[in-house]
Amino acid sequence: MPQTLKACTSPPDPMAPRMTPVTRFIRESEDVFTLDLAPERATPFAPGQFNMLYAFGVGEIPISISGDSQAPERLTHTIRAVGPVSAALGRLKAGGRVGLRGPFGVGWPVDAYKGFDVVLIAGGIGLAPLRPVIYWLLRHRAAYGRIGVLYGARAPDDLIFRSELEAWRRTPDFQLRVAVERAGPDWTGDVGYVTPLLSKLRFDPRDAVAMICGPEVMIRATALALEDAGVADSRIFVSMERNMKCAIGHCGHCQFGPLFVCKDGPVHSYDRVRNLLAYREL
Amino acid sequence: MKDIADLVRHHPFAEGLDEDTLALVAGCAKNVVLQPGDYFFREGAAADSFYLVRHGAVALETFVPGRGTFTFLTVKSGEILGADWLIPPYRSSFDARAIELTRAIAFDGKCLRGKCEADPRVGYEMMKRFIPPLVKRLQSARMQALGMYDAADA
DSSP states (O other), X not given: OOOOOOXXXXXXXXXXXXXXXXXXXXXXXXXXXXXXXXXXXXXXXXXXXXXXXXETTTEEEEEEBOSOTTOTTSEEEEEEOOSHHHHHHHTOOTTOEEEEEEEXXXXXXXXXXXXXXXXXXXXXXXXXHHHXXXXXXXXXXXXXXXXXXXXXXXXXXXXXXXXXXXXXHTSTTOEEEEEESOBOTTOOSEESOSGGGGGGSOOOGGGEEEEEEXXXXXXXXXXXXXXXXXXXXXXXXXXOOOOOSSSSSSSOTTEETTEEHHHHOBEEEHHHHHHHHTOTTX | XXXXXXXXXXXXXXXXXXXXXXXXXXXXXEEEEEOTTOEEEOTTSBOOEEEEEEESEEEEEEEETTTEEEEEEEEETTOEEOOXXXXXXXXXXXXXXXXXXXXXXXXXXXXXXXXXHHOHHHHHHHHHHHHHHHHHHHHHHHHHHHTTTXXXXX
């Protein structure tokens, strides 16, 4: 019987970065920028998942995907330049290259809550991981109840995705409130902390799912405010940030009690992590 | 046409307030309308009033020499405006500027303080309505002071 040689294939090594070109650089604010990447082949991802981006010669960091999950031929990441790796990524321009691994992690449960009211609360750069959810909700608008988005930032100059904020503000059946911590006299929007704006959104807490992304202090305060409003803790989802290195649950850098943030998260239901959030040692 | 007691009754501040107390406090109130750019009160001036905002938006501001005017809180429909009328020396700590056409109920602080002194039950009703929003604003101010959106990154 003639034998044929079969091509020897193995699954891609999740630890091996793929050289990926940058196709667009967008300056969002003084310290925040967006990179569009064109992976070799379409890379399906779920809203809330993240990639590891490697700035050659500097290091690798986890960055949530901020683009449209229905357009997987382009991977978009929005990054605040505050450390050496993110600063190096911020020096890239169209035509530059990054090392890409991913996507990794568990995303937002957008599919599981069709028919529910949806409340999104973002603080600072936390709007980036929630933007894919907004794209998803707008594409599947009829499948959901009322939609409300709260977004808090330091100052008007720090707002990201400004043209989209304006477009969302004009979108029917879409509640958007933006609050900044301080503003000049030209700003006519909300000034103050973002959490109290929950009372301004119209939604049925008994029939609502909430997703929060931002600083952990904000997550804790906002989750409690949602509970006070009547949203069950099992329907509050939070995106955690921890020191992710391998992104596949092997190295343990991102261990958070019994969880690995990279593998079991970054999105967790609040009932699963609320007690862990109280431990300062974690 | 609604009288001033009706206007007070329909503001969230008056939720659960009995009719006698409502009529009593409404005796210290009047209706006001401010155009965008008008000031409810100015920093350092006598704090002789507080306001229930019915419609519109008000910026609480302060001026920082060399940097300009900063808004640190906006007060909108259904909220209260002004707390300095509660404590001596009854002096406004900040500017309060209407940033859109704003309709509000203005209370004479001295009149209301007098009624609270005369009848502690009225004073307690007022305190129950003032303390929660003031505590929430204090909590928010602490969060803002922490600058939490400046989270660390790699």
